[in-house]
Amino acid sequence: MSLIEAAVRGGAFFLLILVAALLLRDARRVPAGLFGALFALGVACYVVVSASAFATGLPAWLFPAKLVGMGNPVVFCLFAAAVFDDDFRPSWWHALAWLAIVALGASCFLIGTPLARVGFSIVGLGCSALGAWYALAERSLDLVEQRRRLRTVLMVVIAFYAAAIIASEIVFPNGSGGDGLALALGTGLLAITMVFVIVLLSVSREGALISFGQSEPQPLSVAARAPATAPGLTERSERDDDTRLLAGLRRLMDHDRAYREEGLSIGGLAVKLGTSEHSLRRLINQRLGYRNFNxxxxxxxxxxxxxxxxxxxxxxxxxxxxxxxxxxxxxxxxxxxxxxxxxxxxxxxxxxxxxxxxxxxxx
Missing domain, CATH: 1.10.10 (Arc Repressor Mutant, subunit A)
Structure with missing residues (x-):
């Protein structure tokens, strides 16, 4: 293993461990923190076991790290579900799915035939595709702007990079791609780790790495009430605009019953109100407390x-x-x-x- 590859992989490893520790710290109040921490640990394990130094054979003491990395496609799906689905609840069958893919990966690794390794890689590709779909499926319905950015900037990049890693293992089994491929994968891992950290920090609003705020939905009549404190000029202007928009939204929903319209989208509702989709998303999320348009x-x-x-x-x-x-x-x-x-x-x-x-x- 070259010095450059060792430096790149070492940097990615320690950054991932730091991210995992911070996410684990937040796990009690942010459910996605646990799965994010597990995902970061899984990637850290892969950073180590995929190094070119172990291309000819993996030491026995690193086999547990290999197993943790094998289960990461399932963890990625669970991470996506925990971040993007407000109704997601961990279940025992999620743990069974993780154990199943780890057992499958260990069996394929011990069998050692190219066909077995390719088969497991295809399963991993399927999990990565499912995680990417989960991140993108309801993006148009998501009213939390920070989380919408996370869907496109972070989850898709991770999914495609995971797919690239698995594809490279299919095309170049047992490290046959040489030092150049190992260095390229290590550099990519460091880059994706930095994106992972930067995006998580950019969406944080409550001191946690993954935090989008949570408030109880409230009726339009309650949201339209004026605050007790006197706002500044700019804030007053924005609040007046919001009040007018809330009045129009209330008319559409309570009087015109726009919700009965088949296929009604937030874009279509914005057109009816004569406003931008972004403004309507912000209004429904921040003033009414909803996180999903449906x-x-x-x-x-x-x-x-x-x-x-x-x-x-x-x-x-x-x-x-x-x-x-x-x-x-x-x-x-x-x-x-x-x-x-x-x-x-x-x-x-x-x-x-x-x-x-x-x-x-x-x-």
């Missing part, structure tokens, strides 16, 4: 559906019809969203509400 729309849709289900005049109307009228595209997402909000299925909610009305009328 959650914002579904709040109105669920209230609409709950009113219809509790109406005796609509007792014979099918639940699917009520869901579609409220703006949902199918029954499955409606049922899940409804139970998440009320703790009951739509049928149970309807029976309870209509039964309560019957008892009140009988009294």
């Amino acid at each position: 959650v914002f729309l579904n709040g109105y849709r669920l209230d609409d559906a709950m009113t219809a289900l509790a109406d005796p005049a609509q007792e014979e109307v099918p639940i699917l019809t009520i869901a579609l009228d409220a703006g949902f595209q199918s029954l499955g997402p409606f049922n899940r969203a409804f139970k998440s909000k009320t703790g009951m299925t739509p049928s149970e909610f309807r029976r309870e509400q209509l039964g309560r009305r019957t008892r009140v009328a009988a009294e």
Whole structure:
């Protein structure tokens, strides 16, 4: 291993360990911190075991580091889920998925045939692609601007670089790419680590490396109330603009029921309000406390559906019809969203509400 490669890999390794320690520190209050720390540790392990010095054979004492690195594609997916999905909750099957891919990687490594290694690399590519998809799938619905930047700047770069590493292992198995490839991979790892740190620091607003703020969603009527303190001239002008925009948004949602429109996007809603998409995202996120545009729309849709289900005049109307009228595209997402909000299925909610009305009328 050349001196340059050793310096590059050493720099990447210690920077990754530092990032892992900081993320682990934040894990209690920022759920993504744990998976970010595990991901950084996995990359640090790969930095070591992929060095050209071990191309001819890996020492037994480094085999645990090899196993940790093998599980990193799954950790990457979990990291993406924890960062970008506000409803994500770790489960036992996530640990089983990690153990499964580590066991598969260890088996392929011990078998040692090119076909086995290529097979495992393809599985890793699939996990990297899934993580990248997770980062990009709902970018248009994300109302947190810092997190939107993280989706494109960080997660896609990591995913593509992970894919490049796995592809290089397929094309050049057992370090056959020589010192040049090892140095190129090491340099890339150092570069991606620096991007990882810079982007995480740039999105931090609460002292944690991964922190986007969290506030409870509130009705438009509450958000429109003027603050008790007197703002400055610039702040007053911005607040006046926000107040006008909030009034227009309230008219569209409460009076015009724009949420019922099929395929309504935040861009389409911005056009209706005569404002920019960025301004509308900021308004819904910072003034109303929503982090996802679909959650914002579904709040109105669920209230609409709950009113219809509790109406005796609509007792014979099918639940699917009520869901579609409220703006949902199918029954499955409606049922899940409804139970998440009320703790009951739509049928149970309807029976309870209509039964309560019957008892009140009988009294």
